[in-house]
Structure formats: structure tokens, C-alpha cells
Amino acid sequence: xxxxxxxxxxxxxxxxxxxxxxxxxxxxxxxxxxxxxxxxxxxxxxxxxxxxxxxxxxxxxxxxxxxxxxxxxxxxxxxxxxxxxxxxxxxxxxxxxxxxxxxxxxxxxxxxxxxxxxxxxxxxxxxxxxxxxxxxxxxxxxxxxxxxxxxxxxxxxxxxxxxxxxxxxxxxxxxxxxxxxxxxxxxxxxxxxxxxxxxxxxxxxxxxxxxxxxxxxxxxxxxxxxxxxxxxxxxxxxxxxxxxxxxxxxxxxxxxxxxxxxxxxxxxxxxxxxxxxxxxxxxxxxx
Amino acid sequence: xxxxxxxxxxxxxxxxxxxxxxxxxxxxxxxxxxxxxxxxxxxxxxxxxxxxxxxxxxxxxxxxxxxxxxxxxxxxxxxxxxxxxxxxxxxxxxxxxxxxxxxxxxxxxxxxxxxxxxxxxxxxxxxxxxxxxxxxxxxxxxxxxxxxxxxxxxxxxxxxxxxxxxxxxxxxxxxxxxxxxxxxxxxxxxxxxxxxxxxxxxxxxxxxxxxxxxxxxxxxxxxxxxxxxxxxxxxxxxxxxxxxxxxxxxxxxxxxxxxxxxxxxxxxxxxxxxxxxxxxxxxxxxx
Numbered sequence: 001x002x003x004x005x006x007x008x009x010x011x012x013x014x015x016x017x018x019x020x021x022x023x024x025x026x027x028x029x030x031x032x033x034x035x036x037x038x039x040x041x042x043x044x045x046x047x048x049x050x051x052x053x054x055x056x057x058x059x060x061x062x063x064x065x066x067x068x069x070x071x072x073x074x075x076x077x078x079x080x081x082x083x084x085x086x087x088x089x090x091x092x093x094x095x096x097x098x099x100x101x102x103x104x105x106x107x108x109x110x111x112x113x114x115x116x117x118x119x120x121x122x123x124x125x126x127x128x129x130x131x132x133x134x135x136x137x138x139x140x141x142x143x144x145x146x147x148x149x150x151x152x153x154x155x156x157x158x159x160x161x162x163x164x165x166x167x168x169x170x171x172x173x174x175x176x177x178x179x180x181x182x183x184x185x186x187x188x189x190x191x192x193x194x195x196x197x198x199x200x201x202x203x204x205x206x207x208x209x210x211x212x213x214x215x216x217x218x219x220x221x222x223x224x225x226x227x228x229x230x231x232x233x234x235x236x237x238x239x240x241x242x243x244x245x246x247x248x249x250x251x252x253x254x255x256x257x258x259x260x261x262x263x264x265x266x267x268x269x270x271x272x273x274x275x276x277x278x279x280x281x282x283x284x285x286x287x
Numbered sequence: 288x289x290x291x292x293x294x295x296x297x298x299x300x301x302x303x304x305x306x307x308x309x310x311x312x313x314x315x316x317x318x319x320x321x322x323x324x325x326x327x328x329x330x331x332x333x334x335x336x337x338x339x340x341x342x343x344x345x346x347x348x349x350x351x352x353x354x355x356x357x358x359x360x361x362x363x364x365x366x367x368x369x370x371x372x373x374x375x376x377x378x379x380x381x382x383x384x385x386x387x388x389x390x391x392x393x394x395x396x397x398x399x400x401x402x403x404x405x406x407x408x409x410x411x412x413x414x415x416x417x418x419x420x421x422x423x424x425x426x427x428x429x430x431x432x433x434x435x436x437x438x439x440x441x442x443x444x445x446x447x448x449x450x451x452x453x454x455x456x457x458x459x460x461x462x463x464x465x466x467x468x469x470x471x472x473x474x475x476x477x478x479x480x481x482x483x484x485x486x487x488x489x490x491x492x493x494x495x496x497x498x499x500x501x502x503x504x505x506x507x508x509x510x511x512x513x514x515x516x517x518x519x520x521x522x523x524x525x526x527x528x529x530x531x532x533x534x535x536x537x538x539x540x541x542x543x544x545x546x547x548x549x550x551x552x553x554x555x556x557x558x559x560x561x562x563x564x565x566x567x568x569x570x571x572x573x574x
Binding site for chain 2: 122123124141142144171181182184185186188189190191192193194195196197198199200201202203206208209210211212213214215216217218219220221222223224225226227228229231232233235236239242243246247248249250252253254256257260261263265268269271272273274275276278279280282283285286
């Protein structure tokens with residue numbers, strides 16, 4: 001791969017660039033951003049080799065284009081680059097939802113949809129922006145790619161290679177399966193954490209409640225400090241899978257409520273035991 | 288205070304003992320435990336000065352008795368020591384719920400209920416047992432005490448002094464107020480985390496779901512790894528306040544679900560914004 005173009009050189013896009021450089025991949029990395037400031041920062045930090053503001057120049061001879069800007073910009077970026085796309089260019093993304101991205105790519109790219117491979121690196125950090133980028137961000141982390149029956153085999157291979165060069169473990173599944181899985185293990189927990197903090201913050205005695213919140217509350221609500229705009233977009237993009245998860249969780253909560261109403265301490269302890277066992281086994285497996 | 292007797296020399300009881308020693312308080316600290324093993328460990332680690340298995344010997348000349356055993360043992364321990372209690376002995380506890388403890392103390396101690404002061408140190412650690420005890424566990428942490436209109440002023444002062452010597456900030460409120468606050472900021476989050484893990488663990492594709500769970504899930508569910516028996520007891524002991532919190536949370540969740548059904552991205556973003564702002568302000572205030 002001679003030329004990789006990254007749209008959105010923030011934490012994810014910047015870390016891909018740094019990881020490829022660290023792996024010694026011989027690729028010219030070109031950055032495109034909404035703001036000149038971000039590009040200058042990425043250039044001065046040596047994350048990208050070039051900043052390009054002319055879309056045709058950036059895109060026409062690219063071997064791969066990665067969209068790493070906020071997911072809500074996907075259609076706009078795809079539409080802007082579509083006129084300049086060569087037949088050999090592979091397009092991929094790094095968004096947290098996939099069904100919506102695949103639908104957008106299919107609608108915008110038309111005949112060239114077979115050059116698009118959806119992707120989602122399961123990695124992040126507290127900070128955002130190019131300055132927070134890390135060469136090791138993806139080492140040992142999962143990346144899901146979601147090719148369709150239409151996708152070119154060489155495009156799938158290229159995206160696989162990209163992420164393996166970043167040190168990640170690549171899994172392949174459908175966009176629908178991806179969105180169902182992440183609705184359960186990521187999107188629902190975020191929504192539950194936002195809900196708890198909003199519930200407490202809206203009380204007349206919120207200040208008193210917060211003053212007695214301690215380390216359990218801190219960890220449980222860490223993800224409620226996440227970016228509101230990003231989580232609005234994820235929630236809307238993955239609406240149906242998320243609604244299914246909320247409904248399942250409401251049933252679970254109703255069951256626990258009933259155990260409590262019934263003073264069923266045996267049932268409660270059994271449920272807590274199942275959960276704590278599963279949670280501690282999971283934590284061990286991740287070590 | 289010449290003699291302090293601690294029932295249950297685990298993380299909390301052991302840390303009280305170490306904190307008082309570090310503060311240079313001239314008090315003989317006597318440990319009483321269900322198991323000889325724990326007492327020997329606490330003795331060999333220099334946490335307690337004496338281990339006593341004879342209740343009358345332990346209790347009759349004590350200036351203060353602290354119950355730091357699991358809350359479910361409170362009534363049993365109070366009943367066992369009641370025959371040997373002097374008029375001057377202050378009794379306190381370190382349990383996570385207070386209404387039930389106060390009711391038990393009132394029922395068991397009768398005329399001597401005025402010598403009892405409920406207490407709850409808001410501090411903990413991943414590990415339990417005397418070996419995990421830390422002299423600094425309570426430094427800068429909140430301790431809530433819940434005296435009643437009947438409680439002797441000197442008993443309140445003595446328990447206040449104890450916790451201040453451990454480096455804690457002491458707040459005073461009613462047992463009911465305590466239980467309502469901790470239902471919201473501690474007991475409900477624990478229950479929500481147990482519910483999420485149980486919900487996911489009970490799926491046919493649980494292994495796949497867990498394999499894609501990442502750092503957000505890890506922090507959100509950390510408290511789902513907590514001790515099942517302890518959380519069974521807390522849930523049952525604080526049943527009514529916890530049911531109120533579950534009901535309020537169900538309303539919050541139903542509201543979010545409706546925003547999602549309505550594709551109300553403005554409403555969703557506003558809610559996430561309120562929550563993330565409140566959460567990040569809280570985190571700053573705790574630094």
C-alpha cells in the first residue's frame with residue numbers, strides 16, 4: 001500500500017497512522033480534516049506525512065481511504081469523495097455502528113460499494129484528538145470488520161492486513177450481528193450509566209447525593225462522562241438493537257424488583273452469585 | 288478510651304485498629320471473631336493487641352464496642368453481648384445499612400439503646416480480611432453516623448472522635464436519610480450492574496458477547512463482582528428505599544426509550560449532555 005488517506009486524524013485515525021509507522025509499513029499517510037488546526041497538529045507531531053485539503057488530490061490515487069471522523073459525517077464524506085474514487089481504492093471506516101454505515105456506503109458508492117469494508121476497532125482512551133494518539137492503542141484489541149456478500153476479496157484482505165499491522169485481532173461478522181453484540185455490551189451500559197446520573201442529577205437533593213457517592217459510583221458512571229454528541233449518534237444509528245436490549249434489561253430489572261418485593265433472599269443471592277461469578281471469570285479471561 | 292473491642296477484625300475493623308495505632312491513640316484493642324484463624328492473623332499482623340474468646344471478659348470493661356462483622360450478624364452479636372454491657376460502654380457499628388441496625392439495637396439493648404450509635408464508613412477496597420487492612424483506609428473519606436433522639440451525647444462524641452482519629456469526615460443524619468441516600472448512590476448502581484451481567488450471562492451467545500466487552504463494560508460492571516451474600520443482606524435490609532430507587536430508575540429508562548422510539552436526537556443529546564456534565568463535575572469535585 002503506497003498511499004493511505006485518513007479522514008479525521010483524531011485519537012483513532014492518528015493511532016492507526018502511528019501504529020503503521022511503528023510496524024515499519026512503507027505507506028505515505030495523508031490526513032484530511034474538517035479543521036486546519038487538527039491537520040497542522042497531526043503534521044507537527046509526525047503522525048501524518050502530508051495534509052491535503054484538495055479532495056481530488058487526496059483521493060484519486062489512494063490505495064486505501066479510512067474514515068475516522070464522527071460517524072454522523074460518513075454519508076457526507078463518502079458523497080464528497082465518490083466522484084474521485086479509482087476502481088482499485090479500498091474504503092473502510094472505524095465507526096462504532098455498522099448497519100447504518102453499510103447502508104450509507106451502499107447508497108452513495110453504488111457500483112463501487114464492493115470496494116467498501118466496514119470496520120470497528122474496540123479501543124479507546126479517555127482523551128481524544130491527534131495529540132492523544134498512541135502507536136500501541138490497538139495492540140491485542142479486537143477489531144470487527146463487516147464485509148457483505150458484494151465485497152471484493154482483495155478489499156477484505158487489505159483491511160485485515162491494515163489492522164493486523166496495528167497489532168489487533170480481527171473478527172469478521174455481519175453488520176447486523178456487530179450491532180446486536182455492541183448494543184448489549186457497550187451501547188446499553190452507556191445508556192444505563194447516563195440514565196443513572198441524569199436520574200440523580202435531577203433530584204432536589206442532587207448535591208447531597210453526589211457528596212456521598214464513592215468509588216463504586218465512580219467506576220459505574222465513568223462512561224456517563226462520554227461525549228454526548230457521539231452517543232446520540234450511536235443510539236440513533238443502532239436504535240432497533242438498542243431498543244431490544246433496553247426491553248430485555250427492563251425484564252431483568254422487573255425480575256429483581258419482584259425478588260425484592262417477595263423478600264426472596266435465596267433468589268437474590270443466586271442471581272448476585274451468577275452475576276459476580278460471570279463478571280469475575282470475564283475479568284480473569286481479559287488479564 | 289482505654290479499651291476498644293472490635294467484633295469482626297476484617298478489612299474495616301482491622302483498618303480502624305491500624306488507624307488508631309497510627310494516630311497514637313492510647314487504647315488497648317481487643318478483637319473478637321467468628322473464626323480463630325482471623326484472630327490469629329490479626330494478632331500476628333499487630334492489628335489487635337489481644338484476641339478474646341470469652342464474651343464477658345471482652346465486653347464487661349470495654350469503653351467502646353464496634354461491630355464490624357457482616358450486618359446480618361448484628362442482632363446475634365448484640366444479643367450475645369447485652370448481658371455483659373456496662374452502663375458506660377458505647378456501642379457502634381460499621382454496616383452499610385442503618386434503619387435495620389437501629390431497629391435491632393433498639394429491640395435488643397432496651398434501656399441501653401441510648402449507648403448505641405449507628406455508623407457507616409464510606410470506604411472499601413477490592414480485597415477483604417485483616418490482611419487487607421490499611422491504616423489510611425478512612426483518610427479523607429466520609430463516615431455517616433446516625434444517632435437518634437435517645438442517644439447519649441457522650442456516646443455521639445466518642446464515636447465522632449473515633450472516626451476523626453481515623454482521618455475521616457463525619458456527617459450526622461437519621462438512619463432513614465442515610466438509607467435513602469445510599470439506596471440511590473450505592474445500592475441501586477450495584478443492583479443495576481448485577482442485572483446487566485446476569486442479563487448477558489443468561490444469553491445463549493454469552494461467551495461471544497463477553498469476548499467483545501471492553502473497558503467501558505469492565506468499569507461499569509466492576510461492582511457486579513461484589514460479594515453476593517453481602518449484597519443480598521444490604522438489598523433486603525434496605526428494601527423499601529431500594530424499591531423506590533428502582534421505580535425512579537425504571538421511569539428514567541422508560542423516558543430514554545421513548546426518546547429513542549421518537550428518534551428525538553435533540554432530547555437524547557440534551558439528556559446525555561446533562562448526565563456527562565454532572566458526572567464530570569462530580570469527578571472534578573472528588574479530585
